[in-house]
Amino acid sequence: MQTLIALMNSQRYADAELMARALIAEHADSGIAWKALGVCLRVQHKEALAALSRAAELLPTDAEAHANFARALADSGRLDEAVAAYRRSLAIVPSAPTHYDLGNALRAGGQMDEAVAAYRRAIDLQPRFPEAYHNLGNAQCARGALEDAAHAYRVALEQWPEFAEAHSNLGNVLRQLGRLGEAVDHYARAIALKPEFAIAHSNLSNALRDLGQVDAALASSRLALRLAPGNAGAYNSLGNALMDLGRLAEAEASYRQAVILDAGFAAAQGNLALVLRAQHRPAEAASACARTLEIEPRSAAMLTLLAELHSDEGRFTEAEQLYRQAIAVAPEFAEAWAGIAHGRKMTVADAEWFAAVDRLIAKNPPAREEIHLRFAAGKYLDDVRAFDAAFVHFRRANELAKRFGSAYDRAAQECATAEQIAANAAASHPARETGSRPGSRVSASQKPVFIVGMPRSGTTLAEQILAAHPAAFGAGERDFWENARARGERNAARLAGEYHRLIDDLAPHAARVIDKMPQNFLHIGLIHAAFPQARIVHMRRNPLDTCLSIYFQHFKSAHAYSHDLHDLTHYYQQYLSLMRHWRAVLPANAMLEMVYEDLVAEPEAGAMRLLEFVGLPWDPSCLDFHRASRRVMTASKWQVRQQINTNSVARWRNYERHLGPLVSLLTPGAS
Numbered sequence: 276m277q278t279l280i281a282l283m284n285s286q287r288y289a290d291a292e293l294m295a296r297a298l299i300a301e302h303a304d305s306g307i308a309w310k311a312l313g314v315c316l317r318v319q320h321k322e323a324l325a326a327l328s329r330a331a332e333l334l335p336t337d338a339e340a341h342a343n344f345a346r347a348l349a350d351s352g353r354l355d356e357a358v359a360a361y362r363r364s365l366a367i368v369p370s371a372p373t374h375y376d377l378g379n380a381l382r383a384g385g386q387m388d389e390a391v392a393a394y395r396r397a398i399d400l401q402p403r404f405p406e407a408y409h410n411l412g413n414a415q416c417a418r419g420a421l422e423d424a425a426h427a428y429r430v431a432l433e434q435w436p437e438f439a440e441a442h443s444n445l446g447n448v449l450r451q452l453g454r455l456g457e458a459v460d461h462y463a464r465a466i467a468l469k470p471e472f473a474i475a476h477s478n479l480s481n482a483l484r485d486l487g488q489v490d491a492a493l494a495s496s497r498l499a500l501r502l503a504p505g506n507a508g509a510y511n512s513l514g515n516a517l518m519d520l521g522r523l524a525e526a527e528a529s530y531r532q533a534v535i536l537d538a539g540f541a542a543a544q545g546n547l548a549l550v551l552r553a554q555h556r557p558a559e560a561a562s563a564c565a566r567t568l569e570i571e572p573r574s575a576a577m578l579t580l581l582a583e584l585h586s587d588e589g590r591f592t593e594a595e596q597l598y599r600q601a602i603a604v605a606p607e608f609a610e611a612w613a614g615i616a617h618g619r620k621m622t623v624a625d626a627e628w629f630a631a632v633d634r635l636i637a638k639n640p641p642a643r644e645e646i647h648l649r650f651a652a653g654k655y656l657d658d659v660r661a662f663d664a665a666f667v668h669f670r671r672a673n674e675l676a677k678r679f680g681s682a683y684d685r686a687a688q689e690c691a692t693a694e695q696i697a698a699n700a701a702a703s704h705p706a707r708e709t710g711s712r713p714g715s716r717v718s719a720s721q722k723p724v725f726i727v728g729m730p731r732s733g734t735t736l737a738e739q740i741l742a743a744h745p746a747a748f749g750a751g752e753r754d755f756w757e758n759a760r761a762r763g764e765r766n767a768a769r770l771a772g773e774y775h776r777l778i779d780d781l782a783p784h785a786a787r788v789i790d791k792m793p794q795n796f797l798h799i800g801l802i803h804a805a806f807p808q809a810r811i812v813h814m815r816r817n818p819l820d821t822c823l824s825i826y827f828q829h830f831k832s833a834h835a836y837s838h839d840l841h842d843l844t845h846y847y848q849q850y851l852s853l854m855r856h857w858r859a860v861l862p863a864n865a866m867l868e869m870v871y872e873d874l875v876a877e878p879e880a881g882a883m884r885l886l887e888f889v890g891l892p893w894d895p896s897c898l899d900f901h902r903a904s905r906r907v908m909t910a911s912k913w914q915v916r917q918q919i920n921t922n923s924v925a926r927w928r929n930y931e932r933h934l935g936p937l938v939s940l941l942t943p944g945a946s
Contacts, residue, residue: 306333453642487681
């Protein structure tokens with residue numbers, strides 16, 4: 276037996292295996308020999324379970340034999356049996372490594388509270404145990420106890436500063452808490468320690484995306500894939516970056532590759548559902564949701580996305596039922612609570628809803644979750660006319676939202692405005708040249724109609740009125756022109772051809788296709804150059820109502836200026852400058868100025884004016900747009916399914932004491 280132990284100590288496991296088998300042949304009930312055989316087999320990655328099971332049976336008071344058997348059971352995925360075997364071992368001799376292994380088995384089986392207790396017991400017995408602190412952090416993270424997880428990771432790193440996995444996982448927690456700069460620092464540290472750590476590169480990509488550094492995020496995820504071509508997580512991160520860049524088809528392909536590599540990757544399957552929705556493919560998005568729910572039947576995120584799909588179609592009652600199902604599954608799921616508020620007008624009868632949201636806020640949730648809850652609480656309080664209290668929540672939501680995405684750069688915006696004006700000066704305006712040149716290859720089509728303006732200025736209302744016409748089709752918000760600008764494309768004829776193919780695919784038989792992308796006011800010069808006969812509707816609304824409505828809306832990272840009243844004021848002034856320029860350089864019949872307040876005050880006259888401008892005959896269905904079944908994905912999807920009313924006119928007066936710099940937008944000439 277001493278020779279056998281010496282062989283094992285010198286790591287000559289193949290020789291030790293042969294000797295153990297010889298001993299068993301002579302002494303079939305030798306527990307020590309079975310134990311040695313099992314260890315040798317397991318170290319050599321051979322089937323060891325039977326041998327270790329026999330050892331535990333023959334050595335009922337040998338804690339190590341039971342722990343070895345438990346590890347083999349865990350390796351085989353028999354977690355419940357492994358947990359029982361670990362507990363038998365610990366009943367004989369309490370051991371820090373065995374408590375640690377028990378924690379790992381419990382965590383793998385989804386028993387996070389019990390796993391936390393096991394890791395803590397391991398640490399009690401062996402205070403310097405960085406691996407136990409690290410996995411304690413993993414279990415706390417899975418429980419949603421992010422601050423506790425961060426503390427555990429930090430202790431692990433105090434004990435082992437070169438622990439790359441702990442740096443990466445601490446970065447993940449800090450990212451969820453909205454502390455993005457610190458997260459990036461820890462990802463960078465992990466990568467410095469392990470340059471080929473693909474998961475850390477993928478995680479860094481996600482943090483850079485949150486910071487609005489999407490190009491850097493894209494590069495980081497591509498590097499992760501070069502290091503680990505079969506890493507599904509890296510494909511998921513790549514898809515996230517591509518989606519932020521508006522490259523939806525490429526994002527879809529990336530998510531699909533992630534799912535091919537890991538059919539059980541619920542997050543990637545869920546992101547596939549999101550990108551399909553963004554591409555206006557609701558049936559496919561719903562199917563992807565269903566597949567995700569097959570993987571994770573209790574996925575609150577997918578139940579919430581299904582609710583959003585119902586809400587897009589105006590099925591708000593069914594949407595609320597799904598939101599409540601999500602809450603039943605995950606009682607603290609912020610997006611589901613928020614979805615209820617945004618799907619209808621809240622009343623004092625919803626006080627219980629507000630009390631629940633208020634309790635969640637009091638628990639200091641992660642920043643991303645608090646943002647959803649704060650915007651929803653503000654919406655409720657605004658609906659019940661508690662305006663000062665509402666503003667407190669909106670202000671906090673926006674302050675938190677500044678942590679994510681890129682900061683608004685006023686100087687860069689001024690340069691962009693100046694460049695647009697210079698590139699489209701009256702004397703050299705491309706629309707004037709290409710639009711009148713004999714034989715011009717730009718389109719003479721009047722099929723596209725563009726509705727532009729600031730967000731929350733009534734653009735969705737105008738689209739709904741026009742799209743209700745039998746000869747028109749509402750295309751929603753299309754990012755074609757922003758993508759053209761991003762890739763530096765200025766060839767009007769080429770863009771006209773590409774865009775015409777897009778709208779013909781969407782609605783081949785429609786006389787008019789309505790493109791309602793408010794930010795297209797930035798690209799009017801290019802649009803008019805490509806389609807000199809197309810009509811452009813510019814929606815205008817009281818600037819204070821417009822800006823407050825933007826400030827009260829959770830736009831995520833799409834509008835960096837929206838989270839600060841000073842930035843909002845600056846951006847609105849830039850918008851005014853550019854619109855004054857377009858009025859000066861465009862032909863008089865190219866753009867219609869439509870005032871939101873006039874439209875809601877006299878909807879029939881306003882609808883007639885819109886139809887006449889775009890060249891369509893009057894149809895009474897245009898005033899019954901709220902009954903239409905078409906999908907609406909904008910923030911106004913509930914409001915535009917109500918009959919036209921003036922409830923939102925002069926809303927700013929409710930918040931007059933909070934307007935700050937916005938007041939300057941009321942000065943004469945600010946239009």
